[in-house]
Amino acid sequence: MITQDILMIRPVAFTYNAQTAVNNSFQQQGAAEAAQEKALAEFDAFVSLLRSKGVRVHVVNDTLEPHTPDAIFPNNWISFHSDGTVFLYPMYAENRRAERKPTVLEYIKKTFTVRQQQDLTHYEQQALFLEGTGSMVLDRDAKIAYACLSPRTNATVLQQFCDAAGYTPCIFTAVDAQGAPIYHTNVVMCVAEKQVIICIDSIPDTAERTQVIATIQKSGKALVTISFEQLAQFAGNMLQIKGDGALPLLVMSSTAYESLHASQIAALSTYSELVHSPLHTIETNGGGSARCMMAEVFLTPQ
Numbered sequence: 001m002i003t004q005d006i007l008m009i010r011p012v013a014f015t016y017n018a019q020t021a022v023n024n025s026f027q028q029q030g031a032a033e034a035a036q037e038k039a040l041a042e043f044d045a046f047v048s049l050l051r052s053k054g055v056r057v058h059v060v061n062d063t064l065e066p067h068t069p070d071a072i073f074p075n076n077w078i079s080f081h082s083d084g085t086v087f088l089y090p091m092y093a094e095n096r097r098a099e100r101k102p103t104v105l106e107y108i109k110k111t112f113t114v115r116q117q118q119d120l121t122h123y124e125q126q127a128l129f130l131e132g133t134g135s136m137v138l139d140r141d142a143k144i145a146y147a148c149l150s151p152r153t154n155a156t157v158l159q160q161f162c163d164a165a166g167y168t169p170c171i172f173t174a175v176d177a178q179g180a181p182i183y184h185t186n187v188v189m190c191v192a193e194k195q196v197i198i199c200i201d202s203i204p205d206t207a208e209r210t211q212v213i214a215t216i217q218k219s220g221k222a223l224v225t226i227s228f229e230q231l232a233q234f235a236g237n238m239l240q241i242k243g244d245g246a247l248p249l250l251v252m253s254s255t256a257y258e259s260l261h262a263s264q265i266a267a268l269s270t271y272s273e274l275v276h277s278p279l280h281t282i283e284t285n286g287g288g289s290a291r292c293m294m295a296e297v298f299l300t301p302q
Contacts, residue, residue, distance in 0.1 A: 001140040004242035005056045005297040011072045012062045014039040038281035046277040054244025060107050066098040073292040076131040082298040084115025089132045090123040092152045112299035118164050123157050130157035134184040139191045142219040143167045148174035148185045170215045172208040177228035192240040194271045197224045199231040233259035234289035248272050253279040253289045
């Protein structure tokens with residue numbers, strides 16, 4: 001199940017966020033010179049590319065107050081489901097909780113039919129977090145929620161989501177090439193309609209690795225593996241969405257695309273048109289890439 005509608009938040013005060021850098025090794029301090037200006041240019045070019053491919057991109061402008069340097073990554077605090085449910089999620093960094101702005105929710109309710117809202121944000125009071133489709137990579141066809149546990153992804157909250165949304169959790173632990181825990185599942189893997197792209201080497205526990213592979217195989221999807229080096233270039237941070245072409249789009253950053261080998265490009269191109277855009281400023285300062293910028297909307301349009 002993929003969608004043609006995505007929500008994106010246009011940045012007004014994008015910059016390096018020290019509160020998220022404590023457990024996001026993808027962020028690079030010192031890369032922030034003219035970050036807002038450069039990130040805005042990257043954002044606008046990305047939106048233009050997606051729209052040129054027939055994607056219905058719903059852009060909501062961020063606000064200067066309260067200051068939300070990571071607002072460009074809305075998929076962490078909200079998700080939209082085909083039964084009309086909107087989920088709100090508990091966020092690790094205090095300054096990211098302010099991203100849940102009325103302007104965004106008002107736009108969604110004005111544009112789509114929302115039947116109910118499931119609010120998990122109360123878990124913040126217990127310091128338990130689940131950062132949306134960053135913490136979980138959802139197989140919406142097989143109703144599987146893949147999740148690598150981290151300070152931002154708590155098993156209790158994950159189970160609460162799964163119970164409410166009708167998903168089965170597939171839980172594991174993932175690390176980078178240096179053995180440090182990976183902060184979000186959506187940098188490890190991407191679930192498309194017919195394929196799962198994953199850095200399987202990032203799962204150090206043999207039993208967990210075997211379980212994840214078995215779960216993917218049981219779902220009927222082919223496995224496309226990426227390396228630690230490619231994971232570090234955001235090759236796991238892809239999203240498949242609909243455009244107006246014959247094949248669905250597999251969207252990623254240019255950094256991710258350029259890290260792929262010819263055999264991987266050939267395998268992925270069997271089922272998708274590969275689309276990429278330069279997101280260097282957003283990746284270095286924000287520690288997130290193309291997938292993080294897109295919140296898929298499965299609600300019914302008004």
